[in-house]
Amino acid sequence: MGKTAYKRLKGSQNFRQRLLLATLSSTPILIDDIRTEETWPGLQKHEVSFLRLLERISDDCAVEINETGTKLKYKPGTVMGGKHIVHDCGVNRSIGYFLEPLLVLGLFGKKPLTIRLKGITNDSKDSSVDTFRSTTLHILKRFGVPSEGLDLKIESRGVPPNGGGEVVLSVPIVQSLMAVNWTDEGMVKRIRGVSFSARVSSQFENSMIHAARGIFNRLLPDVHIFTDHKSGQQAGNSPGYGISLVAETTSGCFISADTAVSYSRAEETTEFADDEKKDLMPPGDIGEQIASVLLGEIEQGGVVDSTHQGLLFLLCALCPSDFSKVRVGKLSQYGIDTLRNIWDFLGLKFDIKPDPNTGTVILRCIGSGMKNLSRKVS
Missing domain, CATH: 3.30.360.20 (RNA 3'-terminal phosphate cyclase, insert domain)
Structure with missing residues (x-):
């Protein structure tokens, strides 16, 4: 067994997206200097909870955190999916924080994923579970994710500070996504x-x-x-x-x-x-x-709102080696960070052109050709 080569990163920014891309690209990562300058250094409760969630849905995934929580080693495993999984998201961040990466990871699992998440369903910080149900799932369908088996049931509500909400998320598996030409936002x-x-x-x-x-x-x-x-x-x-x-x-x-x-x-x-x-x-x-x-x-303008730009770019990047073209409004900070992370982990660049007539931005890319290798071919 050779020594594992870790991709070195610093700081706590884009934490869940870095872990998501590390898992999809099978890249072991080492994150240093996590909030070392802050009053409460190290990983926060919701970040540890997200790591536990990755362990729960993966096989052979290794997580090492130092005593102060300021250094993390993460070696991704195989996303297994499966049924009857339960995860308590805690009350530091809402369930929405965990849903976005889960939706993407679930598509590339060995088996379809059904998971019960407990915690906060609605707050003013993260997208609500209602938005995931009414909007986010429709975006996935654009990329060829089948409606069958794609569902989010809200069983009880939970708001800060004490939560108490429960949702059940179901995600089907795909062989690969479908490239999109999605520039008409309509009326x-x-x-x-x-x-x-x-x-x-x-x-x-x-x-x-x-x-x-x-x-x-x-x-x-x-x-x-x-x-x-x-x-x-x-x-x-x-x-x-x-x-x-x-x-x-x-x-x-x-x-x-x-x-x-x-x-x-x-x-x-x-x-x-x-x-x-x-x-x-x-x-x-x-x-x-x-x-x-x-x-x-x-x-x-744009085909998605500003909170969904990151997910849109990520799905474009994970498409087959085919041409995708999308239109968004003003690039959000999360959207820009996502483009950087995609370049960092997948080596994939987007061609970005502002459209002066509408004040929108057109982005083009050729997908990284991500395939679900763990899915059983029937």
């Missing part, structure tokens, strides 16, 4: 959404819906926002409310925006003195705010 034809409340009055939902509709109804008639009031065990462990909206276009694009309001997590209150005020924003203001955010995303 918005309808707006759908869901507002939820947990351990508070269901009247909060109606206030959010009324405020959001007040903005949208001036622009188009087809607006329908569902309510999802949870009580008892399905309401999780903390009171909160929120709304998730998605605009569907004539060319089959889904543009989304979401937020949730609850009491802040304990460690956040020390850092942000005004968090308490922000967290308990009235439901009417929340409805108006998120409707405006969605209109801003639509105005930017």
